[in-house]
Amino acid sequence: TQLLEQSPQFLSIQEGENLTVYCNSSSVFSSLQWYRQEPGEGPVLLVTVVTGGEVKKLKRLTFQFGDARKDSSLHITAAQPGDTGLYLCAGEASVDYKLSFGAGTTVTVRA
Amino acid sequence: DAGVIQSPRHEVTEMGQEVTLRCKPISGHNSLFWYRQTMMRGLELLIYFNNNVPIDDSGMPEDRFSAKMPNASFSTLKIQPSEPRDSAVYFCASSLSGGKLFFGSGTQLSVL
Numbered sequence: 001t002q003l004l005e006q007s008p009q010f011l012s013i014q015e016g017e018n019l020t021v022y023c024n025s026s027s028v029f030s031s032l033q034w035y036r037q038e039p040g041e042g043p044v045l046l047v048t049v050v051t052g053g054e055v056k057k058l059k060r061l062t063f064q065f066g067d068a069r070k071d072s073s074l075h076i077t078a079a080q081p082g083d084t085g086l087y088l089c090a091g092e093a094s095v096d097y098k099l100s101f102g103a104g105t106t107v108t109v110r111a
Numbered sequence: 112d113a114g115v116i117q118s119p120r121h122e123v124t125e126m127g128q129e130v131t132l133r134c135k136p137i138s139g140h141n142s143l144f145w146y147r148q149t150m151m152r153g154l155e156l157l158i159y160f161n162n163n164v165p166i167d168d169s170g171m172p173e174d175r176f177s178a179k180m181p182n183a184s185f186s187t188l189k190i191q192p193s194e195p196r197d198s199a200v201y202f203c204a205s206s207l208s209g210g211k212l213f214f215g216s217g218t219q220l221s222v223l
Contacts, residue, residue: 033212042115042202042214043154088154097209098167101154 003027004091004102012108016078021105023089024071030094032065032072037086037104079109115215117203123221129191132218134203135184142209145178145188146202148217154202160186193222 004025013019023032031050035043047056049065049072056063060083062075076083089102116135124130136143144159158168160180168178175194180186190197198221204214 041216042204044214045211048211096167098156099212100156103153 003100004089006087006089006102006105008105009103010106010108012110013079015080015109015111019076019079019107021074021087021089021107022071023073023091023102025091026070027091028069028094029091030069030097031092032069033090033092033099034063034072034074035088035090037088038084043086043088076107079107081109081111083107084109115203115205115213117201117215117218119218120216121219121221123223124193125223126194127192128222129189130193130197130220130222132188132201132203132220134186134188134215136186136203136205137213138184140205140207140213141183142206143180143186144204144206144212145186146204146214148200148202149198157188190220193220195222198222 004023007022011019031048033048034046036046037043047058047063049056049063052067052069054065060077064073072089086104086106088104090099092099115137118133141162145157146154147157148154157170158178159166163180176190178188200217200219202214202217204212206212
């Protein structure tokens with residue numbers, strides 16, 4: 001059982017469309033991180049959110065941390081083929097700061 | 112900076128053989144992590160070191176798995192004897208005092 005549930009598991013969209021990926025948990029986290037992983041490579045950190053309700057923007061990517069610090073979302077506006085990859089969320093536990101990863105959402109953006 | 116360097120990139124071995132995975136963290140980083148990634152279980156933390164000392168090995172699946180960090184610039188993850196269910200991608204990652212985590216490119220392990 002995953003501590004963090006990501007949805008959807010797979011997402012295939014056309015270039016120019018918008019998409020949202022969700023990361024949910026029943027646990028409270030001190031921070032939440034989003035990574036993107038491309039085939040044959042390790043995950044690369046995109047952003048860390050720390051404060052409940054926090055919203056961070058990275059170009060066309062918008063990250064939001066839930067008020068209760070249990071969930072997060074990643075929204076991509078006008079997706080491009082270069083956004084294709086596996087998106088992983090990871091929560092840092094308040095007690096021992098261990099990082100737990102979700103199973104990931106595979107995003108495919110078709111040209 | 113070359114980033115976290117892992118070797119080999121691919122390893123194919125037969126059941127029962129010993130497998131050794133290697134990792135060179137980013138110079139100056141004092142925390143090192145070993146993760147395993149599979150389709151079924153996603154990314155799982157196996158063990159992590161802080162200042163070369165193992166801090167938490169609760170994720171190590173069995174006694175067949177062992178990890179060492181003899182110095183700040185090198186770590187190994189050993190599986191002996193290996194089994195087909197150990198097949199996965201093994202990632203090493205490093206950070207500076209629990210900050211941003213940098214992953215290597217991983218070792219794809221296939222145990223036949």
